[in-house]
Amino acid sequence: MKSRTLQKDKVNIITLGCSKNLVDSEVLSGQLKANEIDVVHENSKLDHNIVVVNTCGFIDKAKEESVNTILDQVELKKKGKLDKVYVTGCLSERYRSDLEAEIPEVDAWFGTLELPLILKQFDADYKSELLGERMLGTPKHYAYLKISEGCNRTCAFCAIPLMRGAHVSRSMEDLVKEAESLVRRGVKEIMLIAQELTYYGLDLYKKRMLAELLNKLADVKGIEWIRLHYAYPNKFPLEVLDVMRERSNICNYLDMPLQHASNNMLKAMKRQSTRQEMEELIAAIREKNPGICLRTTLIAGFPGETREDVEELKDFLTRMRFDRVGIFTYSHEEGTSGYALIDDVPAEEKQARAQEIMELQQEISYEKNVEKVGKVFKVIIDKKEAGRYLGRTEFDSVEVDNEVVIHSTKKLPVGEFVNVKITKAYDYDLEGEVIL
Structure with a gap:
């Protein structure tokens, strides 16, 4: 018996696909946490023993990524590094019977609307009073x-x-x-x-x-x-x-x-x-x-x-x-x-x-x-990376749109808004300086 099975379960949720899938994973995480189950997203420490892969089945490339991710997790299970591998989401909803036959090492498959059934695998109850509570x-x-x-x-x-x-x-x-x-x-x-x-x-x-x-x-x-x-x-x-x-x-x-x-x-x-x-x-x-x-x-x-x-x-x-x-x-x-x-x-x-x-x-x-060069915009600071800050204007959404690159010697807290004067334009990004 592996020593990890004597330890408390820790669940890692891997999310593929769109923002709607991410919300589903966040809701699942919130429910597990409320049932006193240790849960993390995209855990790089590899100190978990259970994985839930939330798949995408939208187009060929997304399906291929989902299948490869499942196979990677199954391989970890075969090596004794995981106890359980569960799969949920769109790919599982759409191709469950085929996938069950092709990848029997997966412990259970769930559709897009089967959150209570996933929780049952952990002897956990769906808590309706947690409506809107997400991790x-x-x-x-x-x-x-x-x-x-x-x-x-x-x-x-x-x-x-x-x-x-x-x-x-x-x-x-x-x-x-x-x-x-x-x-x-x-x-x-x-x-x-x-x-x-x-x-x-x-x-x-x-x-x-x-x-x-x-x-x-x-x-x-x-x-x-x-x-x-x-x-x-x-x-x-x-x-x-x-x-x-x-x-x-x-x-x-x-x-x-x-x-x-x-x-x-x-x-x-x-x-x-x-x-x-x-x-x-x-x-x-x-x-x-x-x-x-x-x-x-x-x-x-x-x-x-x-x-x-x-x-x-x-x-x-x-x-x-x-x-x-x-x-x-x-x-x-x-x-x-x-x-x-x-x-x-x-x-x-x-x-x-x-x-x-x-x-x-x-x-x-x-x-x-x-056209934006020389103008001032309200910018939200998303992160600091390679010694510079990256933010967005109201005209830019996360990941899919432009970023504003800001060089500042003054600390700019992530999540705060600052006024930025645009000094340089690129095809898909802007550069600017903070206006105090």
């Missing part, structure tokens, strides 16, 4: 707030509804309580996440209630920034922009994945929008909120995409001049309606198209950053 896996000054689960859309490329189910909103009361709890723990920036923010409330309140939710969250004392991720363009509730403009602690920032701009592609993707409708919406957004930072995400290489479609997308980017753009290459996902189409764009060509689009956006990003 944060982020620096303490910012956190994600998941306002709903699942999605009712039927986009041809997306497997999320297969893994997360239909849209289910959380009540405004619960979300406000969770926000208040986060503030008590030092959180100053809250990033709202969901598969589709703008659908919020339709199931609970029979109408879109994101604007009302924002007002209630903006009232929570101590929240200095509220940021919106993953809005959907179809039937976008423009009243959200009024609240954004009126409330000083709501960032003038909107993440709205559009996926493409060619009408042929939008129709094939089942996006329920045309290019003209999207351009009209963007114009309306900018008219209501001049200076708003618009982020979007695109897909390159969807089945049937032609050179003309790529050129139309590039023209759209040139005309719309988004502040931030991310791009994925299309992944042929079984179970989606897109899977019935022929995946006719070679992988190398998908990558080449994505690179071509990002080179165009790189120029736009640089031009927009140059």
